[in-house]
């Protein structure tokens with residue numbers, strides 16, 4: 001940061017709140033219109049700003065953005081070239097004249113200055129007129145939230161390309177959420193927020209830096225009545241406008257949690273010379289080094305290396321503890337003659353491992369495990385005490401699935417498997433359906449499988465077929481269309497436009513585009529809400545999706561409510577165990593909903609209806625994603641996706657003997673109890689230590705060290721991590737079977753990162769529980 005030029009310093013700011021609204025703003029007007037240089041001010045933004053600065057230096061302090069911070073935003077304007085720019089908080093018009101002029105030079109069409117105090121607004125309007133900017137600047141008097149809503153409702157404000165936030169600090173976040181909900185701030189919008197470090201605006205920084213998952217969680221907490229505005233903002237700032245506004249009002253908008261911001265802090269000077277900081281979005285070029293391919297993989301390998309002693313300590317302590325407790329197999333005292341051979345596939349993932357552990361703890365059976373293993377000997381499941389043997393399967397491959405199918409079938413024959421519990425990942429979904437059919441033929445009538453056949457998998461797994469099927473059994477679905485051409489997408493918008501007047505009440509209907517096949521890259525952008533600000537932008541965006549016959553998309557009505565996911569074990573068309581929990585895109589924290597809650601009951605009813613429709617041969621794991629609209633008993637649930645396979649939410653059953661019994665009865669050809677097993681309440685919440693260590697500790701630490709984050713954010717992260725360590729349970733670690741935990745973090749993941757480095761495979765996210773790497 002360059003040195004501050006002392007000759008430009010404003011008069012010092014007075015104590016308390018006497019530094020504004022004491023008549024100085026009107027005094028400024030007199031100063032300007034009595035200026036000896038008045039004729040040179042007319043039509044010259046530069047000279048008007050210089051005269052305002054002169055007043056601030058020689059007369060009284062003014063709370064303007066000032067020259068130094070102003071330059072940062074002016075540069076941003078030149079880069080972003082906003083057509084429409086909005087500022088929240090105009091005061092006497094300094095930022096409005098500086099940025100209005102910059103926006104005009106960059107080809108901008110409209111600059112809205114939103115100011116609550118009518119006297120200040122009159123000063124802004126007068127000085128804007130003096131500077132000759134009245135054709136681009138529009139001063140809007142009133143509280144920012146009401147003004148935003150009105151401008152949007154009138155159709156004047158359809159999209160904000162750049163927004164400068166410089167008004168009432170606690171309203172930064174609530175106004176931003178309002179803009180998101182109205183979709184006037186959307187993908188590509190840029191925000192510049194003043195004073196986020198001094199005096200400080202932790203809620204705003206937290207919000208713009210949160211993941212989708214964190215924002216959804218927060219929104220839910222707020223929906224449960226915990227919304228507090230201005231937490232962490234100094235009282236002096238919070239109470240700044242009390243003289244005129246006794247009680248501040250806030251927009252209660254939920255925002256759009258799916259919008260992700262890149263944020264960066266920029267330090268600069270207040271016009272008094274204090275160091276201030278603004279936050280503005282980053283562009284790809286300024287992404288710090290630790291998010292780049294090579295450093296990020298190297299850092300994660302290093303983290304794994306450094307934490308070996310801690311993990312080794314826990315493993316050792318677990319073995320010592322287990323020494324004093326009998327091993328699970330010898331403790332269960334089951335009758336060996338009733339032993340069946342159960343094969344669980346997918347045991348490198350938490351879901352498969354959880355099921356083998358439940359079975360080992362609570363049943364007499366011989367449990368064998370299998371999984372694909374791209375890097376030899378790296379599978380965490382291979383080292384688990386819950387399986388009597390581990391087998392490596394060929395990797396399913398869309399072009400030639402035979403090796404995978406053969407390896408699975410020959411294993412089943414060799415081990416004389418009585419029951420196969422499939423927990424395989426999505427890449428083998430259809431193949432597993434085929435294996436059931438073949439295995440039933442080859443292993444005889446006593447063979448059973450917890451896996452749907454391929455026709456069922458196809459019907460449920462493919463997004464558009466699933467929606468059609470659910471519609472056919474008269475259950476509600478969100479409005480959805482399969483699109484194989486860009487024109488089909490645009491057609492839906494055209495029809496929508498015709499209906500637009502009917503939708504005015506809740507704003508224009510929003511859509512998301514989901515790739516029907518598995519496409520990690522497209523999935524990452526899936527939450528872009530359409531249509532965008534203009535028909536042209538929407539058309540351009542649709543083009544980037546490369547929609548075609550080979551790459552079909554599902555266009556689905558966007559429902560803004562919270563998301564839930566479920567896991568169910570269905571045997572012979574009956575639901576045997578069920579759990580529902582709040583969900584998000586990359587779900588790494590699991591909390592069960594109480595089974596008696598109206599939400600959980602409705603999701604169970606839905607699952608039972610699908611299971612019943614499947615008939616007596618319908619056996620497998622079934623999980624749905626739902627979006628909820630409304631609350632309480634009147635909540636309406638929309639299924640958006642089905643995964644006809646196990647969900648990691650099964651981890652919530654880790655204690656459940658009843659669930660083990662359900663599998664066991666099935667293995668013996670009996671139907672078992674009628675009750676539906678749910679996790680014991682209150683159930684533990686689950687997290688993955690490695691994921692939390694990186695997201696709550698490593699990233700905030702690096703962000704702080706490299707000037708992007710604050711100590712406060714790091715301490716919030718540390719507190720969250722500590723809370724999970726102490727009160728939650730790790731999804732992989734159990735005392736009697738600690739090795740998979742060690743292998744996951746010190747063999748499996750480092751091997752993956754090294755592999756990515758060697759092969760130049762870039763990734764955007766990883767899922768610790770499913771061991772999946774998402775391509776960048």
Ligand SMILES: C[S@@+](CC[C@H](N)C(=O)[O-])C[C@H]1O[C@@H](n2cnc3c(N)ncnc32)[C@H](O)[C@@H]1O
Pocket residue numbers: 063064065066087088089090091092093094095096114115116117120142143144145166167168171241
């Ligand atoms: C720091 S000053 C803005 C300075 C101005 N951006 C500049 O740099 O020249 C903050 C202004 O926000 C206004 N304000 C505070 N809360 C507001 C709200 N809810 N809506 C609109 N304006 C608000 C205040 O009246 C005050 O004039």
